[in-house]
Amino acid sequence: MKIETLDVYREVAQQPGLWKKVYADVLAGKDRISSFLNVYMKHDSEVVFTGAGSSFFVGEMVAGYFQEKTGRTTKAVSTTEIVTYPTHYISKNKPVLLVSFARSGNSPESVAAVKMAEETNPNIAHLIITCNKDGELARCESLENKFVYLLPEEANDKALAMTSSVTSMALVVLLLANLNNLISQEKQIEAAASLVEMVLEKYGNMLAEIASRDFERAVFLGSGPFYGLAHEAHLKVQEMTDGQLICKFDSFLGFRHGPKVVVNDKTLMVYLHSPKAQVRRYEDDLVRSINKEQNPAFKLGICDTCDSDDDYDAVVTFSEKKYGIDEAYFMLAYLVPVQLFSIFKSIEYGLNPDAPSASGAIHRVVQGVKIYND
Template sequence: MKYLDIETSQLKAIGGFDTAKEISGQPELWGKIVDKLEKEREVIASFLESTLKKTEKIILTGAGTSAYIGLSVEGFIQRNTGVTTMSIATTHLVSHPQDYLEEGVPTLLVSFARSGNSPESIAAVKLADAHVKDCSHLIITCSADGDLAKYASKNNHLVFLLPPESNDKSLAMTGSYSGMLLTILLMGRFDRLTSMKEVVHTLRTCTEEFLNKKLDRVKKIAALGFTRAVFLGSGPLYGTAMESQLKLQELTDGHVICKNDSYLGFRHGPKAVVNEETLLVYFFSNNKKVLQYEMDLVRGMGVGKKPLKQIGIAMSDYDIPSVDELIVLGGGRDKVIEDEYLAVCYIVLGQLLAFYTSLNLKLRPDSPSETGAISRVVQGVKIY
């Protein structure tokens, strides 16, 4: 049995089995999530309908990787609910609750968590209940045994548990991230869940094609020896860029220093980080207007220090001479998939780069932190 083109026995020997299996298993996981949502449709629909009628603010929250989900969906949720929506990490919410929680504003707190055991996760829901008179909770998590899944709020709440295989065993979140992201996207258009199956099928097909036919291209990129990496994404794909930089930095134990930004934001100073040891990664939008801004930035990279390599991922085979490697997924589908859904499969590029670069550095992707500085569930946080 192979995962990411490496035999199981070898993966176990080099400490990469769980990560490789969890990255590879995402398309199948996404299908199981759709099935579970359908099975629990009545309960979920009832909760969403009754809750959104009274809600005036939605806060999307989580810690670390789980917080980045909100960055990819806040605009989508606001458009589809008509309710003011904010993405606020628990790591902000816990220290400054007064800046985000308003007593007289009916609020829906949407919490994302893999284990649900991070100290900030449970503190955030307790603070929301304490500060907001009418607070509802939607908890999306991967572990039935986590503190968050077991939280007994006296207020209106619903817990949605992803399929068990979403609860990654490896240090870095992969399937848990894309699975929770897909879940909230489907809940955002829950009245159209049946028709959204086609979108999920396309995402699965594109990702399977990537994993089955394009791994060699990612391996070559990962072997370039870059010491810096910058990921750029617009709108929903900004969250993808942020998660990608974290993934690569985590799995390389900080040997590769990473940044992320929007295309427009990158011009305002952060571009200075680029040097001859920098890998520049573009997540290209399907929105033609947005793409114009992105292409302008790419053309502008001809001025100043040249990066080691420029690579991109897109749904169409754009002619971009300055991009050294363009990975095209599901050619011709660019009119079908919106950027927020592309975030679900585009993240696989960031995950694969992180995995193969980790191996090239002789690290163990399942537990890459040689000093124990980072762990699967954060330690040492005291709640005051």
């Protein structure tokens, strides 16, 4: 199987160009977007990022950054939680902006979460960020206070696994957080794109070799926004291997509190390191603790710089200083090594990476969900 012929590989490789296209689109539509946000994202507004699966993890990746930049209280809540417990997550009396992420916009929970949020807070506003102009979410005619941001057509990944759709939706939020400073963001995107091109050129063979090894489980760790990244990474590899490689995720500090019992001599550890020195000290302590107390099969570090290669069996090294890139944009590039690894591991299991669910357990648009309205 030639990897270049796969939709999922093309979608991973297209991310640098797609990000530049997203930037151009946001820049061109800045006035319309600003007008909407100025009305519906007041100083006392709560912002709720929502989605299901990978679309929810987008919110986890960017919520903290958005809150830090805008000063608005921001949280990520999955549509699956809003559907079952809407009043636990949607304030009844405060101004709320619900930001819905969706590749297709056709999953039952996506539409139901919007409806239930409306019923909980009739004055809620909606920002819908989607890759499908024909999806139910994009065509929700009943919503009054809404803005639909439609990503470029190529962001609507054809393959089962979400790849370029994830990073592109995340990028939209990073840009919205910097609407008053959009011009300076172009350099950040160019730098992130350069990092991806470097990974594709330099690390493909290494990641393929790691994927050829025998693992029973894989663990992905990240801090802050990289925790959301770890959440997405664990799902991506588990999806792409049709559940044959069981995956876990956690924060570096949280992993000590019980979850580290999963590590055995058939475990792949993937460390998604923060570029912040203060955070990195905690992370390095955990890596060395795992190395000392347990015996994972393989340790992969993904980092800006890895001070001691002795702590890892292999590293994917970016250089934040070289590219002058902000942590949030840096994060987008971090996903690419995991996306590539997931493709190689899928092939290793004899699966079709474009449609790896041989059992039919998962689908491009989730099936079997019945929404109860009474």
